[in-house]
Amino acid sequence: DSGVTQTPKHLITATGQRVTLRCSPRSGDLSVYWYQQSLDQGLQFLIQYYNGEERAKGNILERFSAQQFPDLHSELNLSSLELGDSALYFCASSSSAGPRQETQYFGPGTRLLVL
Amino acid sequence: EDQVTQSPEALRLQEGESSSLNCSYTVSGLRGLFWYRQDPGKGPEFLFTLYSAGEEKEKERLKATLTKKESFLHITAPKPEDSATYLCAVASNYKLTFGKGTLLTVNP
Numbered sequence: 001d002s003g004v005t006q007t008p009k010h011l012i013t014a015t016g017q018r019v020t021l022r023c024s025p026r027s028g029d030l031s032v033y034w035y036q037q038s039l040d041q042g043l044q045f046l047i048q049y050y051n052g053e054e055r056a057k058g059n060i061l062e063r064f065s066a067q068q069f070p071d072l073h074s075e076l077n078l079s080s081l082e083l084g085d086s087a088l089y090f091c092a093s094s095s096s097a098g099p100r101q102e103t104q105y106f107g108p109g110t111r112l113l114v115l
Numbered sequence: 116e117d118q119v120t121q122s123p124e125a126l127r128l129q130e131g132e133s134s135s136l137n138c139s140y141t142v143s144g145l146r147g148l149f150w151y152r153q154d155p156g157k158g159p160e161f162l163f164t165l166y167s168a169g170e171e172k173e174k175e176r177l178k179a180t181l182t183k184k185e186s187f188l189h190i191t192a193p194k195p196e197d198s199a200t201y202l203c204a205v206a207s208n209y210k211l212t213f214g215k216g217t218l219l220t221v222n223p
Contacts (some may be wrong), residue, residue, distance in 0.1 A: 042213055042216065043159070045211060056209035088156075090159070101147040102147075103147075104161075106159045
């Protein structure tokens with residue numbers, strides 16, 4: 001158990017809908033990262049937040065957005081869902097965002113299926 | 116753009132048969148190289164962090180090494196429970212870039 005929690009574990013929805021994925025980082029970690037894992041693309045970095053502020057963006061679609069709240073939990077919002085958005089979504093957390101990358105610990109993931 | 120290439124894509128070993136997995140990378144400003152293990156449908160499980168060329172880390176049957184261009188994950192006398200996908204990732208600019216992984220199967 002990494003200490004990172006994600007809800008829900010599974011999500012089935014229809015095209016065009018909007019969903020929210022939730023992540024609670026390890027106790028004391030200030031950085032939260034979101035990743036998407038699909039069979040053909042592997043693990044792809046989406047976005048990072050550090051202590052409530054957006055720090056880095058990766059291959060995140062405009063239909064997707066995220067935020068980190070004062071209690072440090074984070075939410076990833078996916079809207080206008082398409083079939084191709086079906087994937088595993090992982091949240092990770094690390095203790096800081098200094099010059100050396102601290103280890104990122106991953107949660108169990110949310111499996112999203114868009115029908 | 117950072118790139119990570121892992122080889123082989125898949126590796127099948129007999130229990131006790133030692134081998135190595137390779138991770139080649141190009142990155143502008145390496146801030147760390149990470150090895151993870153992932154079981155099907157689960158989140159990546161942290162194994163090792165390496166920061167400098169020449170650094171080595173060991174844990175049970177696994178040993179990770181780092182050079183300026185690649186990293187190796189050596190598996191000594193593997194057991195069936197070592198079967199998993201092993202992922203390598205490099206860190207730069209606050210993100211991790213992952214390779215596609217090596218699927219390791221250890222037969223009893």
